[in-house]
Amino acid sequence: MPQQQRLAEVFVELADTLVVDFDLIEFLHRLAERCVELLEVEAAGILLTDQADELQVIAASSEQTRLLELFQLQSRQGPCLDCFATGRPVRVADLAAEASRWPLFSAAALDAGYGGVVALPMRMRERIIGAMNLFTAPSTVLAVDEATTVQSLGQAMADVATIGILGERAAREHQLLSQQLQIALNSRVIIEQAKGMLAERHQTSLDQAFAALRAQARNTNRKLADLAQAVIDDDPAVAGLLHPQHDPGRPVDNG
Template identity: 95%
Template sequence: MPQQQRLAEVFVELADTLVVDFDLIEFLHRLAERCVELLEVEAAGILLTDQADELQVIAASTEQTRLLELFQLQARQGPCLDCFATGRPVRVADLAAEAARWPLFTPAALDAGYGGVVALPMRMRERIIGAMNLFTAPSTVLAVDEASTIQSLGQAMADVATIGILGERAAREHQLLSQQLQIALNSRVIIEQAKGMLAERHQISLDQAFAALRAQARNTNRKLADLAQAVIDDDPAVVDFLHAPHDPSRRAGHG
């Protein structure tokens, strides 16, 4: 489990990101990555609810399409949906032993190489805006104290994220918040469309396309969705940013 020092750093990093007009999607990706690093889980994903009360994937620790699908499937069935519906954490250490609980989700999760799952609500007071999902490897049968550390630390991180999303202004105005979440979810779609275009244009994987988008967004201090829109619009200022091969470990395959 994480060192005190690193843990403190991550919380400071996350809190630091919560400035005015921050990039929600980038923030949530960073959160998912830090969960994997600190909690030593295999994968993390974050689902937010849209205004029609459906869960949608907004960020994940990797862009593996298979993993994203696994998160997405939970809009209909799975620990994330249960967690969102009840507002309570859902923890299954051994998915194989509880296969009957989610007949669609469980085989898909096992097939993708995950053995256990923790779903944590993202809530502030009575308001639930989504759920965070952590997957563990099948071989590691977690000791009870380990599992509860993952749960409590994960919950702390989910809480930080929730505070970040709600923000001061949005928390007061229910409708404003739900409108912002709706825009963020559409932004996610724009990013997927731009990833597809970049992957095809440069014959790279979707993962690499996303990494390039993120790197460029960071370098130019732009929001991911804005940059994605510029890619789609063939904005001459961004069209060439991938031409310089900055990643020597280019692979043809993808997740």
């Protein structure tokens, strides 16, 4: 298959995140594998931020690469950390020649069989959610134009993946928000019905009925909607507990 056609297929694959059974870890492992396949690099590792905005190793093309990425986090030095901190790519063609830049990481990378690295931010506009490392073998010496191509294509793949991840996350959050809103609307209907029943039952105002309902919910540590449903269902456990104070402005019907 021609390289350009394969690239096009991969970009479509990376953009396809809005699916019901989206699996982030599988998606990022696939990204790492596609980078190795198409960019002629030896390995790839991907780190994303957690809820505390701390980088975590999420995917790697091999176990050896995963361990190297973990070591990078533990030693608090390396290209991925610099890339994430600045939001800019970091490219080192010869780690041995620039070992002083990250002494611990460079030694570990060389020991793992990697000679060079390109770190790319996973970024959409000003938002950075992680970084991706592309490793080359010591025997792979890329010309300047080849290294630039690897960096450009790698960044494009990282960008598409980032947009896909954030799009899927936004869609999921929107769906959750819609569900929460619908639940709130449904609950409100139940509460309004219970208010009306209490006001009628005790010949009081709707405001006082609602105040009594809220007070009882707090005192019994129950959700307001659950207590309202119990009122509607004439649950004997709550029937005798709700006694809204009578509104002096409203006459009492003694029958």
